[in-house]
Structures are given as structure tokens and as C-alpha cells.
Amino acid sequence: MSDSDNGLKQVIDLLKQPVSLDSSFDEKVMEQVESVPPPRAWARSLWTAANWMRRGRTLTVSPLQGLALAAGVVAALFVGRMWVKPDSAVSPGPTAAVAEAALVHFVIVAPGAGSVSLVGDFNDWAALETPMHRVEGNGVWSVSIPLTTGRYRYAFLVDGTTWLSDPSAPPALDDEFGRPGSVLTVGEL
């Protein structure tokens, strides 16, 4: 028997000897086990549901139930079609706008105004949607709104009756409704 064989035999003999554990070993193990929180109720339910779903089932469907199922699917399809926005037909393309918004600051001087609103494509031309705030003492009104990439037509509505264009922006070309307006282009952000 070579030296290496003798060494191996000694190791095997050593491993065959029973391991003697500290008398408190069991207690320490139980402490560790008890320190782990029990699974929550929802986790148990999820586990049960997952097991249930994995198991095969045999379904029995009567013609009447089948008809009800078909009606449900048809209704879901119909409702889904109603929710599709027409704009989704436009391909975003390689130059699509980033879905971030730039904060755009609008300012108008209207010294005698009691109220001024910003009205435009970005708020469905709703007169009360975006009221402007008076800057104390100098007849200046301002508001800031976030806008994504695009071209917007807008105007200022003074006291709910008088339309003003923005003197600091290009005018809307060929105003078709007989009131002044301006345009703003927000580039790729």
C-alpha cells in the first residue's frame, strides 16, 4: 500500500467516526427556524391557486353555456374596439417624439384684465381649464404648462370675451374663425 493510499484510508476512517454535536445544537436550529416568519395568507392562497391551475380539469359545457360564453367574447371584442384610439393608426416611426414634457411658460400683458385664460389645443380649447396668474402690480399674467413634442395653436382669453394672440409667438396662419391665435412648436426633447 502506498503512502497516498494510507493517507486516504485515514481520511475515510476519520469521516466514518460519528460527529459529536454540542448539546445546545438542537435549540439553536429551532431558534433559527422559529425566527423565519410564517408565509402570509395571500402567499398560501396564491400557492394553492397555482397548484389548482396546474392540475388538469375536464369541462362540461352545455350549448346554452357555450352561447353565453360566445356572447361574452363578442361583447369583449366589441368593447375593445370602441376603446381603440384612432391616433393609434399612426406609426410612431423612427422620429417619434419622446414621451417627455417640456415646461412652457406663457406670458401676456393685459393691465386692465380681471381674468386671463390660456386656451388652446393642449386643453381642448376649454376657457376655464388653464387660468393665468397675475404678477403683482404690472398687468402681467403668466402660467406654465407641460407640453410634449408637437405644434399647438393657442390664444389668450381676457375676461372670457376678448381673444388675444401671443405677441411673442408666430401668428396662426389664415385664422379661419375670425379671432387671433398663435402657434407654438415644441421640438424633440
Next chain:
Amino acid sequence: MMARMRSALALLGLATALNVTLAPSGSAQEPRLESRVPEPTRSEINAILDSAGAAGLPTEPLVDRALEGVAKGADPDRILAAVRRLSGELRLAYDALGPRSSAAEIISGASAIRAGARSEDLAYLRELRADQPLTVAAATLADLVAVGVPADTAIAAVIALAEEADDAHYVAFRRNVERDIALGASPVAALGVRLEATAADVFRSAGQSPDSRPRPRKP
């Protein structure tokens, strides 16, 4: 049991087919128009929206234009005419810029069409800026015309900058022309001076020789 399943599937197929066949062929209703645009104008606008959506055009600017008309107290016929006209401009822009263009690009392109650009101009602009967005370039064209620059001159200037200028260059160019006009310069003179300056800036940024600056050109 299999026979029952087959019956159910057959009924499902039949019901789906009926849904396809009997689906209403009328226009979808744009909810924002319901309380603000009277009939029959509303139905006509909804039909335009349907047609535009089916053609791949952005419909939001059409709704916006109708709502603008309502807010400004225009009569229904005028609103309808404005929506119809814009729809035509969007279609021209879409055809010129291609289906991969973004909605913002098509809308800006429609503004350029209204300003006097031809479809060929937009197509050429797209070709020159194949890898860059067109929204601001096309809008600059429209904005220059709006402040008094003749359409042909504005088109030539925007195209001259198209290959190298970025959006910031276009915005600065347009603002400077507007400022010069407000200070009393003629629109053509202001555009000429500012085009030279912008081109020099663009080519300086691109690290090219000033001799290779663009000159106004026609497509």
C-alpha cells in the same frame, strides 16, 4: 362531452361572424364633440375623423380644430370647412413624408402645406433629413411665412439648412428673423442676413469649411 365542446365552439364562431357582419358601419363618436358641436355637423366631423384615422392620419388636430371653432364662436359650417381643409392638408403631408413619420411631423408638415409648401418640398425635406426629426423644420417654414416671408423664399431657406441644422438652429434662425422684422427690416432682407449667419453657425458646429455653406436652393 367533445360533441358539446364542438357545439360551443361552433356557436362562438357563429356569434363572432355575426358581430363582424352586423357591426355598425356608422362613424365612431368623438366624446369631446358631443356636448359642444351640434348635429348634423358633429356627424360629418366624426365621419372625417373616421376616414382620417383609417388612412393613418393623426385625428387629434382635427378634433382640436373643431373645438377651437366652437370656442371662438364660429358657425357650424365654418367649423366643418376648417376641419375638412385641415384633413386634406394632413393627408398631403402624410403622403409626402411617408407612413413612418410621427404625428407631430405630419401636423407640422400640414402647417407647411398651408403656408404654401408643395408636397415635393416636404418630400425633399424628408429626404435631406432622413435621420432627423422634421417637426421643427417644417414648422419653421410655416412660421416664417406667417411673419411675412414669401413662401418660396422660406422654403428655400429651410431646405438650405436641412442637412446639417438641428432643431435649436432652426428655432434661433426663426426667432432672429422675427426680431429683425419687428425692428423694421424687410422679411426677405432679414431672412437673407439670418440665413447666412445661421449657416455659418451650423457649419462651424459641424466642423466644415465656410466655403461649403449652403445657399438657398429650390428642390
